[in-house]
Amino acid sequence: MSVVPPGGTVGILGGGQLGRMLAMAAARLGLKCAIYAPEPDAPAFQVCDSHVVAPYGDHDALVRFARGVDVVTYEFENVPGDAATVLSGLKSVRPSPVALSVIQDRFQEKSFARERGIVTTPFALIDSDASLQAALKSVGTPSVLKTARLGYDGKGQKIVRADQQLAAAWNELRRVPCILEGFVDFTRELSVVAARGQDGQVACFDLVENRHENHILRTTLAPAKAPQRVKAEAAKIATQLLGAFDYVGVMAVEMFETKDGRLLVNEIAPRVHNSGHWTIDGCAVSQFEQHVRAVAGWPLGDPSRHSDAVMTNLLGPEANAWREYASGTSTAVHLYGKGEARPGRKMGHVTRLFPLGLRPDA
Amino acid sequence: MSVVPPGGTVGILGGGQLGRMLAMAAARLGLKCAIYAPEPDAPAFQVCDSHVVAPYGDHDALVRFARGVDVVTYEFENVPGDAATVLSGLKSVRPSPVALSVIQDRFQEKSFARERGIVTTPFALIDSDASLQAALKSVGTPSVLKTARLGYDGKGQKIVRADQQLAAAWNELRRVPCILEGFVDFTRELSVVAARGQDGQVACFDLVENRHENHILRTTLAPAKAPQRVKAEAAKIATQLLGAFDYVGVMAVEMFETKDGRLLVNEIAPRVHNSGHWTIDGCAVSQFEQHVRAVAGWPLGDPSRHSDAVMTNLLGPEANAWREYASGTSTAVHLYGKGEARPGRKMGHVTRLFPLGLRPDA
Numbered sequence: 001m002s003v004v005p006p007g008g009t010v011g012i013l014g015g016g017q018l019g020r021m022l023a024m025a026a027a028r029l030g031l032k033c034a035i036y037a038p039e040p041d042a043p044a045f046q047v048c049d050s051h052v053v054a055p056y057g058d059h060d061a062l063v064r065f066a067r068g069v070d071v072v073t074y075e076f077e078n079v080p081g082d083a084a085t086v087l088s089g090l091k092s093v094r095p096s097p098v099a100l101s102v103i104q105d106r107f108q109e110k111s112f113a114r115e116r117g118i119v120t121t122p123f124a125l126i127d128s129d130a131s132l133q134a135a136l137k138s139v140g141t142p143s144v145l146k147t148a149r150l151g152y153d154g155k156g157q158k159i160v161r162a163d164q165q166l167a168a169a170w171n172e173l174r175r176v177p178c179i180l181e182g183f184v185d186f187t188r189e190l191s192v193v194a195a196r197g198q199d200g201q202v203a204c205f206d207l208v209e210n211r212h213e214n215h216i217l218r219t220t221l222a223p224a225k226a227p228q229r230v231k232a233e234a235a236k237i238a239t240q241l242l243g244a245f246d247y248v249g250v251m252a253v254e255m256f257e258t259k260d261g262r263l264l265v266n267e268i269a270p271r272v273h274n275s276g277h278w279t280i281d282g283c284a285v286s287q288f289e290q291h292v293r294a295v296a297g298w299p300l301g302d303p304s305r306h307s308d309a310v311m312t313n314l315l316g317p318e319a320n321a322w323r324e325y326a327s328g329t330s331t332a333v334h335l336y337g338k339g340e341a342r343p344g345r346k347m348g349h350v351t352r353l354f355p356l357g358l359r360p361d362a
Numbered sequence: 363m364s365v366v367p368p369g370g371t372v373g374i375l376g377g378g379q380l381g382r383m384l385a386m387a388a389a390r391l392g393l394k395c396a397i398y399a400p401e402p403d404a405p406a407f408q409v410c411d412s413h414v415v416a417p418y419g420d421h422d423a424l425v426r427f428a429r430g431v432d433v434v435t436y437e438f439e440n441v442p443g444d445a446a447t448v449l450s451g452l453k454s455v456r457p458s459p460v461a462l463s464v465i466q467d468r469f470q471e472k473s474f475a476r477e478r479g480i481v482t483t484p485f486a487l488i489d490s491d492a493s494l495q496a497a498l499k500s501v502g503t504p505s506v507l508k509t510a511r512l513g514y515d516g517k518g519q520k521i522v523r524a525d526q527q528l529a530a531a532w533n534e535l536r537r538v539p540c541i542l543e544g545f546v547d548f549t550r551e552l553s554v555v556a557a558r559g560q561d562g563q564v565a566c567f568d569l570v571e572n573r574h575e576n577h578i579l580r581t582t583l584a585p586a587k588a589p590q591r592v593k594a595e596a597a598k599i600a601t602q603l604l605g606a607f608d609y610v611g612v613m614a615v616e617m618f619e620t621k622d623g624r625l626l627v628n629e630i631a632p633r634v635h636n637s638g639h640w641t642i643d644g645c646a647v648s649q650f651e652q653h654v655r656a657v658a659g660w661p662l663g664d665p666s667r668h669s670d671a672v673m674t675n676l677l678g679p680e681a682n683a684w685r686e687y688a689s690g691t692s693t694a695v696h697l698y699g700k701g702e703a704r705p706g707r708k709m710g711h712v713t714r715l716f717p718l719g720l721r722p723d724a
Contacts, residue, residue, distance in 0.1 A: 030684075
């Protein structure tokens, strides 16, 4: 256990909206934040105590950054391994670079889960012509080809409708290591955002339902309407993964629910997650604060929900309608301080609250 | 109407916990904050986009500050009149310096209310030996002698138990203009935190009950347990005052409730207020966000309460128990990033949430 008390400094790699909301949560607890990001106008810089503008590969800047903080965390899973190594030689990095490196690779991630008896979507590695043929046999088509590393919100992905399209799709992804994921006949996507403290304590926020458009999260419904059995199963999966990674911090587990009520793990995010944004307004302690508490060695907060919530992302120019959203009943508007409202860019979100049990079916 | 859209900058005079929580609320809305404060380590500096360290009398610094912001507001009522004048020549200052100057003076403040038919605690001005004698006649003793200007949390006040003590008490306060306030046989202190937008729209948070220790707020119970008639009367008083001042922003009205259920206005605060801190966790839109919305020309947010709340201030070394508070059920911990935990200093607060109607009687 190493504790960062009030007045201490949490260092965050990444200056986007997640880093920004982490910084604001840390400030609530009397902690200072230092943000490290390559963009000179990173949104998180607007709300932090200090910041470093430098590429993630800048060894000297990383050392300077580490010297000014008490613990390091990150807002995104694509932290270069070298940066994590440099930093972890100087300060605690949480979640650990080991968990990060497994989750950074879709094949390792799913293999890790499968080895622990957690059911995932069907998958196979493609890193050679031979493994491509093997993947066609084990997973088949229709399926989705994804680069094993990097990629989010549908980037670095190709849908493969027929076996003979696979080789071409892999060529288009430049024959980098990929995984082929079988189509799952799922009814909806659910996710659990959960945290594990340095003492091994786990706290799960309620299971939620996520709806996507064009591979980007559009809406999260909290809580998911689901039988208690499904909720318990989802929390069990998240708890199991957190323990297996000896994880410290917030993790999101995205799952598909099949028609017969089974849960298949689709993706693990080793960080705060868009599907947990509703917790800022729906819980006494948000996912952002929970993550800060965990990495700073504080007790985890009570994750219970005081209200039902519907969280909707504001993408690109949708954020221009801030005035209408701001007039809504029981509505919290969150804007991320980003300059240009490019189509599809996450500019903010709105959370509408409802008394417990009274959320309309959307 | 002049609107500061997302991306614009709100300037805040004062860098204490109120400025800090205002800055965090502005950031939620995608607004930047610039803080002006004389202390080089003002807590609000840790969470803002830019800041100026200078005395409030530094004309050049005020001009520089005003140039970098789109609207000016303040966290405390004791903004020097000169500073308000300089700033309002350059940018909109909200609430207006006129309201500020009336409320800065306890005598003017109470006279303003009384002239509008609002019942206050009994009071009289003392600025000469003759007015001292008149005050003894009209208000009498036991009573409290307060400097008309400055003073908060019991500073600049003397209790006067008998007529013959008054002259000495006034001498001790250096014969500055004072008001003598009659003791009121009240059952409890209540307050309303309310906001008025640039369009004249008013939104009142629920009436709350405040409990003090040593003249410092200890606990706020939200909502106050009170008949609907009393709640409506309190909201009416706040709405009337906001309108009379043509006020823009958040105002707090402290009232005494007498045994027979009457409300007497005790004090007006032209700013966000300690008795409104519970709104951060108990409402979708907090008093801080509401103030920012008003001064930035946004629509006011829905002030309705999603949870009952008990807010407790952490004074001085009490904040050292942050770990216990952080472990509480449905509890939000707020620490202000202040260095030294001097006895009585407001270091933070905790808000415990309860389902509507289920707050225990504390």
